Amino acid sequence: MFKSAQVYHLARTPQGLPKTEDFELREVALNPLQTDEVLVQNLYLSVDPYMRGRMRFMAPGSPLFGAAVGQVLDSKSAALPEGTFVLSGRSWHSHFVDNAEALTPLDPNLAPLPSYLGVMGMPGLTAWGGLLITGEYQSGESLFVSAASGAVGNLVGQIAKLQGGHVIGSAGSDDKVESLIKDYGFDHAFNYKTANALAELRSSAPEGIDVYFENVGGAQLEAALTHMRPYGRIPICGMIAHYNDDGEPTPGPRNLTETIYKFITLKGFVVSAFESERKKFQTQMAAWIQSGDIRYEETVYEGLESTPDAFIALFNGGNKGKMLVKLEP
């Protein structure tokens, strides 16, 4: 049926902020199905900040990839019959052929399909595991999360609120700040571009911060270290402020000595650390979504050709919640 797919390739290694010319759409031939293989049509593509880091190490000319939700159009696998919805690692593709074992079937009745790229998927597991496992967050503790309007940060704050925490978030516009408080129940939020992070932390949590969920690096990490309580924890999920560094990288925090007398732990992690907990996470998150305890937003771009723009917008504050690209079936 489909003899070829549209696939974005890396045209050149991005310098600083990625540009549309860094990406090239190519027509790629699809091989006929072999035993245990399926043809999948993608329905939702994920674009994520972590992809920027990966592009440093990919050879120009390589196809791009990442999480995607699709539907099986043709199947030579008994495990994944035609019509099955699947999670794959083939974002930036319109269609693809793969072995059934590389794909995860999705239950559209447990949660909406696109949510498997966000709150039920990688960003959700990142937030849940980073806060509760790496960050060892305890009920009632004070939390500061940066990039709190992003897919991960927003969930981190909501999960801490469900544990009775005092939650402070930062974001890059006054609209986002207002939404964090009104729509997501954050105790306090501020615009990191116009406010003084340390002053905001001090006024909202006079006794200090127990956990800082780190998404950005730079001045906010410095403020968090200064205002951290003894035995504070800083799970390092990302440092988006540093991803597009050209040449000389941005200096790190000048006050790492704060860690010594306050016994502070900083700990980097990626989502693979929590793979063994995925089932437990999905059960809990699906219940929270159904009860309305967890809310989430998606910013949806339309059509495969908008994928580079959707990706670039991640670095310009152009998304609220999970950034997705929706393809016409």
Place this chain on the structure above:
Amino acid sequence: MFKSAQVYHLARTPQGLPKTEDFELREVALNPLQTDEVLVQNLYLSVDPYMRGRMRFMAPGSPLFGAAVGQVLDSKSAALPEGTFVLSGRSWHSHFVDNAEALTPLDPNLAPLPSYLGVMGMPGLTAWGGLLITGEYQSGESLFVSAASGAVGNLVGQIAKLQGGHVIGSAGSDDKVESLIKDYGFDHAFNYKTANALAELRSSAPEGIDVYFENVGGAQLEAALTHMRPYGRIPICGMIAHYNDDGEPTPGPRNLTETIYKFITLKGFVVSAFESERKKFQTQMAAWIQSGDIRYEETVYEGLESTPDAFIALFNGGNKGKMLVKLEP
């Protein structure tokens, strides 16, 4: 018998490197002994880099203090009769009066008296606990320790060697570097003032560093982060390169993003974290000293009046091993 003591006071808050004029020797009256009190004559005073940090927060005119070994001259306590050797927190003093409960009796047969200020005392427990507890060091792992000629760093390297580790140390002179290898059995050592830390780590431990015991901060922390293995640990004991920062503090490492994909933990600590393990530590360390497995050096200044010079010399590389001041009894 003694109506007064000689006590160093902070004359003014040090700016940058401490100077002799920052300290002032005063004659202080000693109160007559009350029940449970003892009069102690100090025999050995400790000066340590951590005291520099504390001076930021002390009011000028305050008496200085820190670990010291002394002998009871007069006693109204049955627990500490005349002649008992004691560990106190009253460095920078010639004599003092204190309640017996504030003092720890020392066994001069278990280990030499001055060693209770070094290898058997705070620096020893710091090295042992920082490496084995905070750093979770496992037998055979590769270790990098900065300030490896210092009282703590030197022990860290030796303890790791006793666990079968590959040990790399840095120091500030070629003589010290040579001694680390010849006298202390380090596998590799380099002069951080003339060598490139990253190149040294790469050549000595091509597969990476499991634990970096952090004493200095700055460029060596950056090199360690870059060359760290997955799941590496960085116990942060001190950052002596930053202690004398004036005005604008030195920027931190530019590559904290290394922590993310390598699941690296940085964790600050001070020695009080290991108080509950002190007995276990002392038993093990005394055995290592007696068997000759652990070697140590002391740099000894003579006379109370040399205390400021001994302290200042800590920041000029003027010591090998533990820095002490010996008082005439």
